[in-house]
Every structure is written in structure tokens, then in C-alpha cells.
Amino acid sequence: MEKISFAAQYVITNTSEPIKNGVVSVDVSTGEILEIKQLTNEIPYTEFYNGVLIPGxxxxxxxxxxxxxxxxxxxxxxxxxxxxxxxxxxxxxxxxxxxxxxxxxxxxxxxxxxxxxxxxxxxxxxxxxxxxxxxxxxxxxxxxxxxxxxxxxxxxxxxxxxxxxxxxxxxxxxxxxxxxxxxxxxxxxxxxxxxxxxxxxxxxxxxxxxxxxxxxxxxxxxxxxxxxxxxxxxxxxxxxxxxxxxxxxxxxxxxxxxxxxxxxxxxxxxxxxxxxxxxxxxxxxxxxxxxxxxxxxxxxxxxxxxxxxxxxxxxxxxxxxxxxxxxxxxxxxxxxxxxxxxxxxxxxxxxxxxxxxKLGSFEIGKSPGVVLLENVDLHNFRLTDNTLSRRLI
Ligand SMILES: [Zn+2]
The missing domain is CATH 3.20.20.140 (Metal-dependent hydrolases)
Incomplete structure (x- = not known):
């Protein structure tokens, strides 16, 4: 199984409070969520992004x-x-x-x-x-x-x-x-x-x-x-x-x-x-x-x-x-x-x-897709006029 991890300043899971410096790990072939946690140590094959990760x-x-x-x-x-x-x-x-x-x-x-x-x-x-x-x-x-x-x-x-x-x-x-x-x-x-x-x-x-x-x-x-x-x-x-x-x-x-x-x-x-x-x-x-x-x-x-x-x-x-x-x-x-x-x-x-x-939240076993929100006001945790969304997987 090939695993990929996405990290960003925040992860909105829909099951818990937003995770600061969160990381979501996904099975590349199925899109299945394998792990969601705060990034404390290095995880191999991690892509780092500026913004907020959300489910599809x-x-x-x-x-x-x-x-x-x-x-x-x-x-x-x-x-x-x-x-x-x-x-x-x-x-x-x-x-x-x-x-x-x-x-x-x-x-x-x-x-x-x-x-x-x-x-x-x-x-x-x-x-x-x-x-x-x-x-x-x-x-x-x-x-x-x-x-x-x-x-x-x-x-x-x-x-x-x-x-x-x-x-x-x-x-x-x-x-x-x-x-x-x-x-x-x-x-x-x-x-x-x-x-x-x-x-x-x-x-x-x-x-x-x-x-x-x-x-x-x-x-x-x-x-x-x-x-x-x-x-x-x-x-x-x-x-x-x-x-x-x-x-x-x-x-x-x-x-x-x-x-x-x-x-x-x-x-x-x-x-x-x-x-x-x-x-x-x-x-x-x-x-x-x-x-x-x-x-x-x-x-x-x-x-x-x-x-x-x-x-x-x-x-x-x-x-x-x-x-x-x-x-x-x-x-x-x-x-x-x-x-x-x-x-x-x-x-x-x-x-x-x-x-x-299958969809809607970051939970192990679901495959909701991982989406990045860019240009978010991270200080006030609000969207801006320039906020964009883009699918990572
Ligand atoms: Zn209508």
C-alpha cells in the first residue's frame, strides 16, 4: 500500500475541534483515510501546505x-x-x-x-x-x-x-x-x-x-x-x-x-x-x-x-x-x-x-477526498475574498 500524508496549519475534521499543525494520511490508491493527528514528529512522504485541510x-x-x-x-x-x-x-x-x-x-x-x-x-x-x-x-x-x-x-x-x-x-x-x-x-x-x-x-x-x-x-x-x-x-x-x-x-x-x-x-x-x-x-x-x-x-x-x-x-x-x-x-x-x-x-x-x-469527514476508513483551502485568514480563522479550494487527492 502506498501512503501519502498532507500537512497544513489547520485540519478541519468535522469530528473534533480543528487540529492545529495537523496531518492527514491517505492510501493513495483508494483515497482511504489512514490517520489524522497533530504533526509532532516527521512523517515520511509528507506534503506541506499553507492553509486549511478539509474533507471533500x-x-x-x-x-x-x-x-x-x-x-x-x-x-x-x-x-x-x-x-x-x-x-x-x-x-x-x-x-x-x-x-x-x-x-x-x-x-x-x-x-x-x-x-x-x-x-x-x-x-x-x-x-x-x-x-x-x-x-x-x-x-x-x-x-x-x-x-x-x-x-x-x-x-x-x-x-x-x-x-x-x-x-x-x-x-x-x-x-x-x-x-x-x-x-x-x-x-x-x-x-x-x-x-x-x-x-x-x-x-x-x-x-x-x-x-x-x-x-x-x-x-x-x-x-x-x-x-x-x-x-x-x-x-x-x-x-x-x-x-x-x-x-x-x-x-x-x-x-x-x-x-x-x-x-x-x-x-x-x-x-x-x-x-x-x-x-x-x-x-x-x-x-x-x-x-x-x-x-x-x-x-x-x-x-x-x-x-x-x-x-x-x-x-x-x-x-x-x-x-x-x-x-x-x-x-x-x-x-x-x-x-x-x-x-x-x-x-x-x-x-x-x-x-x-464514506464522505463528509476525516475519519479512518472513510474516503472523503482531501481539499486544501488557500488564502485563509489563519489568525482570525476566517475565509477571505481570495480564498480558493483545490483537491489534493
Ligand atoms: Zn434548483
Whole structure:
């Protein structure tokens, strides 16, 4: 076995306090962690770095297939404005080369796993060759019964395509798009499609405040601007999150609620009580781009809820860099400690995707990847505008 060791001023393990002058030893061929400790004596074959070592990132929310939509929608006033602009774009201009480029960029900047929303099987070829572990969420959208039938076929087709590329069936599941685009009937269809495999579900949640008005009393911009058949969307008098009965009753092991920009404290309590293991995914740059607002992460932490980080897609972000997301969150919430921010971007995402036995922390036997953060303010243990991330193994 060939062993290599990486040493730096700090190592964030996610299982202990950060280790000063830490060293991580890894099996070169498998990437398995062999040892983590403070550097007291010389270890042969040690590479020394300036900065902080962290386990590989887990991007909990991405749409890899939308890379070709980079810069296509400029300065939207809100999510609704953005979605209406997206409808007008040519959806069939998937770019394999560009997708490959961003998959490689994600890997080299330290991403080890991605929770990826897929409307098609376009990215299957890239994922087949990728070193990143993708959890593929086949996203279904629609309210009418005809659309539900189409969605069932769509899911089967995408799934079969993925399987033909050798993607593991456990890494493919059906997920709903958002409360404003999925009828109770389609929620039930999704639950049926995932029958016997209710490991994980993901949904865009409360990304715009009009989602709540839609369910509370059939009012707001979704009603005014979207071609919705309101007879298929129930008035519940409650917020959109509390209205998704079928999602609550789905019995999923883990539920990824993505964005949560307009989730109230009561909504958060509701999620904590009604979902087995809820994960609250924040996509800082996309949230600012679309709504100029991020959920108050401190409220999530006060309630002991698990925060994850995603990049969302290149249609609402200028790159798919996890460290850029962490930097923005660190600026917006200055009280957050670096080790907590890193946990959101690594271990919590690994738990959300059910990959924590392998990824997310430096523990003997895991193979999370070793990532170097450079240009960190080591004196105050904070990220700077110039902080970069790069994979060492
Ligand atoms: Zn999304």
C-alpha cells in the first residue's frame, strides 16, 4: 500500500475541534483515510501546505444539465420573473462539452458528491465517467392528469437511460419540482414511483413568497402570471410547505428542502415535526441572484436543524464553486465559525445524500477526498475574498 500524508496549519475534521499543525494520511490508491493527528514528529512522504485541510465538499443541490444556460437570464426581479424568462429559452441546447468542463471544475475544486436535479438523461454520459458521486433526482413537474401520465413515462425513460450508462439504481429517484408546479395527484405518483425505495426526496421550497399565497387563498403572482389550473391546486389556508400532505406522508428517510427563503419559524417547526430527517439546503449565490435574500441560517441553527449548501444551476449562478457559496454565507452571517460553515458544505451534505459512511469527514476508513483551502485568514480563522479550494487527492 502506498501512503501519502498532507500537512497544513489547520485540519478541519468535522469530528473534533480543528487540529492545529495537523496531518492527514491517505492510501493513495483508494483515497482511504489512514490517520489524522497533530504533526509532532516527521512523517515520511509528507506534503506541506499553507492553509486549511478539509474533507471533500458535498454540493447538495445542483442542476448539472443546465450549464448551457449560463448568463442567459440577466438581473431577474424575482424567481417568478426568472422562471418566465426560462420558459422563453430554448430548452434543447444541452452542451456536453461545457457540462464536462463544469464536472471537472467541481471535482478539482474539491467536490466529492452532488445531489443533482435532472429533467432529462442528458448528463448520464458525463456522470458515467465522472469521479464525483452523483445522486440523481429525476424531477417531475405538472398538475394535470395528462401531464402526470407523461411524467411517469418520462421518469421511466430517464431512469432506463441512466441504468444503460451503468449508473446505480440506488442513485436514481423521482422528486417533485416545487409546490406551485406539482399537484397532489403528481405527489402521489412520485410516492408510487419511489415505492420500496424511500431513501431520499428533494423539493424546491418557499423560494418565493407567492408560493404561500397560492395555497393560502389562490392569490399572488403564481395565479396571475402562471398558466395554472387552479382547480387542481387545493386552497388549504396554510403555507405551501404545510400544504404538501402527500410529501409529509411519503415516509421518506431524508427530505431535502431547498432554498427555504420564505420559511417562517412555524414552517421550520412543522418540517422538523413532519419529516423524519429534514435537511435545509441553502444556495446562497442563487438565492441572492433570484430573490436578493437568504434564509437566516442562525434561526435554523437555533432550532438545531441541519444546514446544507448547494450551488443551484448555472442559470442562476456564475459558477458551481462550493467555496464561493461558503464565502458568501460567511460574509452574510459573520458570527458563523469557519468549522461550522465547512460542516454545512461537507458532512451535512453527505448525510443528506446518505453518503456519510464514506464522505463528509476525516475519519479512518472513510474516503472523503482531501481539499486544501488557500488564502485563509489563519489568525482570525476566517475565509477571505481570495480564498480558493483545490483537491489534493
Ligand atoms: Zn434548483
Amino acid at each position: 465538499f458535498v454540493n447538495a443541490h445542483c442542476h448539472l444539465e443546465l450549464c448551457h444556460l449560463k448568463d442567459k437570464v440577466k438581473n431577474p426581479k424575482s424567481l417568478i420573473d426568472f422562471l418566465l424568462a426560462m420558459f422563453r429559452l430554448d430548452a434543447n441546447s444541452y452542451d456536453e462539452k461545457l457540462t464536462l468542463k463544469y464536472d471537472s471544475l467541481m471535482y478539482s475544486s474539491g467536490v466529492s458528491a452532488v445531489g443533482d436535479i435532472c429533467n432529462t438523461s442528458d448528463t448520464a454520459g458525463v456522470k458515467e465517467k465522472s469521479k464525483i458521486h452523483y445522486k440523481n433526482f429525476v424531477e417531475l413537474i405538472g398538475t394535470t392528469p395528462e401531464r402526470c401520465q407523461k411524467d411517469i413515462l418520462q421518469f421511466e425513460n430517464v431512469k432506463n437511460d441512466y441504468l444503460s450508462f451503468g449508473i446505480d439504481a440506488n442513485d436514481i429517484s423521482a422528486v417533485p419540482h416545487a409546490p406551485y408546479s406539482v399537484s397532489p395527484e403528481l405527489f402521489s405518483v412520485i410516492n408510487r414511483l419511489n415505492k420500496g425505495k424511500k431513501e431520499i426526496i428533494s423539493i424546491h421550497n418557499q423560494e418565493n413568497f407567492n408560493e404561500n399565497f397560492l395555497y393560502e387563498n389562490h392569490s399572488g403572482e403564481f395565479v396571475e402570471k402562471f398558466p395554472l389550473d387552479l382547480s387542481l391546486i387545493p386552497v388549504t389556508g396554510k403555507t405551501s410547505l404545510k400544504s404538501m400532505k402527500e410529501l409529509c406522508e411519503g415516509g421518506y428517510e431524508r427530505t431535502l428542502l431547498v432554498h427555504n427563503i420564505y420559511s417562517s419559524k412555524e414552517d421550520l417547526d412543522f418540517a422538523a415535526e413532519n419529516f423524519k430527517n429534514p435537511f435545509f439546503v441553502v444556495c446562497p449565490k442563487s438565492n441572492i441572484f433570484l430573490e436578493n435574500k437568504i434564509i437566516d441560517v442562525n434561526v435554523l441553527l437555533e432550532k438545531n436543524l441541519t444546514v446544507c449548501i448547494g450551488t443551484d444551476s448555472l442559470s442562476s449562478n456564475d459558477n458551481l464553486s462550493m467555496i464561493e457559496e461558503v464565502k458568501l454565507l460567511s460574509k452574510k452571517f459573520e458570527n458563523l465559525k469557519l468549522e461550522d460553515l465547512i460542516k454545512f458544505a461537507t458532512l451535512n451534505g453527505a448525510k443528506a445524500l446518505g453518503l456519510q459512511s
